[in-house]
Amino acid sequence: MSVTTPKGFRAAGITAGLKASGKPDMALVVNDGPAKAAAAVFTSNRVAAAPVLWSRQVVSDTRVDAVILNSGGANACTGAEGFQNTHATAEKTAEVLGISAGDVVVCSTGLIGEQLPMDKILPGVEAAAAALAGDGGAAAASAIMTTDTVSKQAGFSGPGYSIGGMAKGAGMLAPGLATMLVVITTDAEVEPAALDSALREATRVTFDRTDSDGCMSTNDTVVLMSSAASGTAPGLAEFTAGLTQVCADLARQLITDAEGASHxxxxxxxxxxxxxxxxxxxxxxxxxxxxxxxxxxxxxxxxxxxxxxxxxxxxxxxxxxxxxxxxxxxxxxxxxxxxxxxxxxxxxxxxxxxxxxxxxxxxxxxxxxxxxxxxxxxxxxxx
Amino acid sequence: MSVTTPKGFRAAGITAGLKASGKPDMALVVNDGPAKAAAAVFTSNRVAAAPVLWSRQVVSDTRVDAVILNSGGANACTGAEGFQNTHATAEKTAEVLGISAGDVVVCSTGLIGEQLPMDKILPGVEAAAAALAGDGGAAAASAIMTTDTVSKQAGFSGPGYSIGGMAKGAGMLAPGLATMLVVITTDAEVEPAALDSALREATRVTFDRTDSDGCMSTNDTVVLMSSAASGTAPGLAEFTAGLTQVCADLARQLITDAEGASHxxxxxxxxxxxxxxxxxxxxxxxxxxxxxxxxxxxxxxxxxxxxxxxxxxxxxxxxxxxxxxxxxxxxxxxxxxxxxxxxxxxxxxxxxxxxxxxxxxxxxxxxxxxxxxxxxxxxxxxx
CATH class of the missing domain: 3.10.20.340 (ArgJ beta chain, C-terminal domain)
Known part of the structure; x- marks a missing residue:
């Protein structure tokens, strides 16, 4: 299962040229609705990356239309120029999708302390939008990998609805709230307040209890989006249990792929x-x-x-x-x-x-x- | 300089057979007075070894006549039997020196969770007492080594008095108060309360700020003894400064010899x-x-x-x-x-x-x- 398993979502993963290896490095996940409800948790590291500072604001009104992600650069400790680059990435995403930049979550991962090459990021946004597909979840999961050796996806099938998720993270992996990039989608009808409650409870006992190397990242983000496209409205306890299962599955995949681990x-x-x-x-x-x-x-x-x-x-x-x-x-x-x-x-x-x-x-x-x-x-x- | 540089101290280092390598593994430092003033700081680890539990009591009356130390076994997490073994070691030391067991500090270092071989420890105490010498400081410093690659000694010469010290420690090296075994001697006339004050100030800015691997030991002990044999009574500030210099020197030697370090x-x-x-x-x-x-x-x-x-x-x-x-x-x-x-x-x-x-x-x-x-x-x- 993937982030495009729930109805109402499209995704893409493409190569923008950020990585010297030439591997995929940008991903896009879009919620086509009808609902655009969202909740998110972010790193508690006080040295938070520009995309975290931006995305906290985006999520504050509980509406997210799209998440644009890049590997190959964390855009952390990059000052005002770094924040402008995140803003420009959100604006470009909004422009090509015909939505508002204020509804675009931005996630970045990679080396701290270097500016992103915007001459590659902005064409990358266009390429990602052009590649959006109803079965693009796996490509998106691959494009957010850094030192990960495998892509991480998980899912839960409830009665009449589903939850799908993807994650990246193999180092600097200790909870701040979570310590990696995670996008989770659902087509269940869940109100924003309930999404937030379910996400906090699920992450508290999963990602928050994952501690590979004790090092808290500057970029941790877990974002959960509901399209309500299934027309099914599960009870909060049931939905939280399913969401916790997805988070636990992804957290376990992170530990299993942690840098250099043998146990x-x-x-x-x-x-x-x-x-x-x-x-x-x-x-x-x-x-x-x-x-x-x-x-x-x-x-x-x-x-x-x-x-x-x-x-x-x-x-x-x-x-x-x-x-x-x-x-x-x-x-x-x-x-x-x-x-x-x-x-x-x-x-x-x-x-x-x-x-x-x-x-x-x-x-x-x-x-x-x-x-x-x-x-x-x-x-x-x-x- | 060594623990036998100050007047009024003898020391020894011998092989009792605790280590498979056959290297020296027991040390003894004796204060011949005239004063027997002492102060000490111990690990703040709540899982404290038997010798720490014993030595805290010994030092509480500010009198210490001798310190008996062994490498090759930490005597930590060894229960009532472990405490009885520490007690027996102090009793044996007291017997051969003609002093009271309640004035004998015991220090152990090595693997946690195994009983000491008392059939080797008790003869080792006798051999150490027989080997006591006014120039035995270097032998004592060698006998307390575990994974240390070099022995650690330091000293300070004040006007009319001196301070000498030895230390061991190469891993599980982070402050709890200190994280290793350290014995410091002085022939300065210093009252117990001043010794305690000077030792706490010196360790606060030296051993307490040494953090090689973040792991706090169960056996950390720093004991300071004054014989007053020089007849010189320095001011507290001057003595504290000299003591801090000795502690800083030993702490620096610990870091330089830390397990596997290259920087x-x-x-x-x-x-x-x-x-x-x-x-x-x-x-x-x-x-x-x-x-x-x-x-x-x-x-x-x-x-x-x-x-x-x-x-x-x-x-x-x-x-x-x-x-x-x-x-x-x-x-x-x-x-x-x-x-x-x-x-x-x-x-x-x-x-x-x-x-x-x-x-x-x-x-x-x-x-x-x-x-x-x-x-x-x-x-x-x-x-």
Missing amino acids: DIAITTVNAATESDAETVSRAVARSNLFKTAIFGNDPNWGRVLSAVGTTDAAFEPGQLNVSMNGVQVCRNGGVGEPRSLVDLSGREVEVVIDLNAGGETATIWTNDLTHDYVEENSAYSS | DIAITTVNAATESDAETVSRAVARSNLFKTAIFGNDPNWGRVLSAVGTTDAAFEPGQLNVSMNGVQVCRNGGVGEPRSLVDLSGREVEVVIDLNAGGETATIWTNDLTHDYVEENSAYSS
């Missing part, structure tokens, strides 16, 4: 006093470079888990902590449990469960190991 | 509204894996600096941020400054200066780059 790690904290405590503890472990390198080395080094847990202010007693790795309780009551040698870390999936024995709340953070390939990708190439 | 990086935030803001911003950059891998790749990627600064709550306007790398202002007013190509990162020393334009306060965090060797050391070997 996908789910860190679940259980029996926490609060959900916030559970998330804090899981995230502290997810951000420990020593834990992440141990997993790369297939080493069930639970001491590195406890040393990370100990840096948090969550409610727990050190002598009551239990840690399981892939089903083996290697740490019991803060001390030595089952033998480390029983833990098999040879597969890609790793599950760490930390029992705080302090309540009944749970949260999972999804992360990766820290590998030679991560260091190689992020030292050898600018992004 | 030593000083990140200074200037013109901050508060010192706390300056420290927060410098530390956020020091903990960005993307920034650290960029430096490994000799890439002056200032966008990764700004994306880290943007995650903090320090007072600043994004459009007023300036960043210099090795003297080149690559980011001006939040946007593009001088060409990146002017920055030379080929040397080991890297200086990043972040100007917040929000006040007059400054703080520096010392860190390293993130390299293939860091990943290799921490994935291939348990610690």
